[in-house]
Amino acid sequence: MSDSHASREFCPRCGDPVPDREEPLPGAPRERDAVLCDACYFEDFDLVDAPDRVEVQVCASCGAVHRGNRWVDVGAKDYTDVAVDEVSESLAVHVNAHDVTWAVEPEQVDQNTIRMHCRFSGIVRETFLEEETVVPVMISRGTCTQCGRRAGGYWASLVQVRGTDRTPTKEEDARAVEIAQDIIADREEAGDRNAFITETKETDEGVNIKLSTNQLGQAVSTRVTRELGGHVKEYPTLVTEDGDGNEVYRVTYAVRLPKFIGGDVIDPDDGDGPVLVRSARGNLKGIRLATGDGYESRFEEGETPSARKLGTVEDAVETTVVTVEDEHAVQVLDPETYEAKTIPRPDFFDADADNVRVLKSRAGLHVVPDDGAQAES
Structure with a gap:
């Protein structure tokens, strides 16, 4: 007998000779079924390991899917895609297969059941194999943690x-x-x-x-x-x-x-006259109605300056300009008594205007800017 025949291995199950195979690398484990011939090997071979059924729990309120120990938003209009994903994750292809291709075709049986037709192909021991399996997916409905908390x-x-x-x-x-x-x-x-x-x-x-x-x-x-x-x-x-x-x-x-908001007219009681509040974010900011100069409180953020509220820009009314006396004074009609009164002329006053909006308060009569109603809150 030649050396080649003497070294040939035989299948322990049927006695047929086993084709020569590439030996594993030194130290690598040898597959237990490597000693079998192809016929015996494929008798018990499964290309795909698939579960008998897959259960998917979904939230009846928001549609989230329970995976592992948590709920996941999937954004699906129906659960066909969810069933495909769940079945795909549960399938295992044999480690010896290569060049594997697969396809999953869902069949909607009823509202709570989807039958997944799975088709696989691959090459094992240089042999092309195909396998089909059907995995039913059962949809059960419950309440996720979030919806349960909402409802409670x-x-x-x-x-x-x-x-x-x-x-x-x-x-x-x-x-x-x-x-x-x-x-x-x-x-x-x-x-x-x-x-x-x-x-x-x-x-x-x-x-x-x-x-x-x-x-x-x-x-x-x-x-x-x-x-x-x-x-x-x-x-x-x-x-x-x-x-x-x-x-x-x-x-x-x-x-x-804040105590004051944009559009409020306040008196900081500092001798410089009323302030139209423009912003109350952080330090209070605004403009002086007597001069048009800017104003900003020196208090720390979140604090309110010592001041009293005189009114709002919504309280201002339109009145007639009688005459412009000089760069610091203008004469208007008092909107209540209709008497001519001389009041401060701020920078924002339009010298060509026939009418202006004024606010009458305990601090006197003051011109209000036309855009005062749009003060920043």
Whole structure:
């Protein structure tokens, strides 16, 4: 017998000779079935390992899919694509196969069942193989953590929007809610499923916004004060402990908007006359009605200067210009008594104007700029 026949291996199952195969690298494990001939090898060979069925749990409210230990937003109009993904992840192709191609064709059986027809092909031991399998996908519906918390009224932080010695305007309350909605939208777009507004409630003192996390409450209150002015204080309350023994707090973020807003006319009581407020963000800013000079409070951010409110630009009325006396004075008709009165002429006064808007207050009669109603809030 020749050396080649003497070294040939035989199949331990059927006794047929086994074709010579490439030996594994030194130290690499040898496949247990490598000693089998092709016929015996393929008798028990499965190109694809597929589960008998796949179950997919979806949220009946928002459509999220439960994967692993968390809920995932998939943005699907139906669950065919979800079924394809779930089945694809559950299939395993034999490690010895190469040049593998596959296709999955869904068949909608009913609302809760999708039958997945899977077709695979590949090359094993230089042999082309094809295999088909059918995997039913069962859709079950439940409630995700987020929707459960929403339905249960869960909240972790409360943003209270209030004014300092005043009630916030409807516009301020509405803007605070818009800010919260914008932040939630950004978090949702980034994939944060724990971000939601539990409730917004209008009260006589201002709007209350309940949010799902303390981080959201902090973000909303910070942006509100940055845009509308004022300051915020935090008031944590211990409510429970989590499973690891960590203390869990609810936090109230008390937002206090500035005492004055754009369009208010105030008297800083510094001897230089009334100020039309243009902005209350940080330091209060405006213009002097007597001269048109700029004004900015020297108080720290979030503080309110000592001043009294005389009215708003909405209180101003139109009256007749009698004469321009000089560069510092103009004569107008008092809108209540119709007497001619000499009042300060600010820089913004139009010398060619026949009529001007004036505000009468305890500080006297003053010209108001035409654009005063559009002062920045």
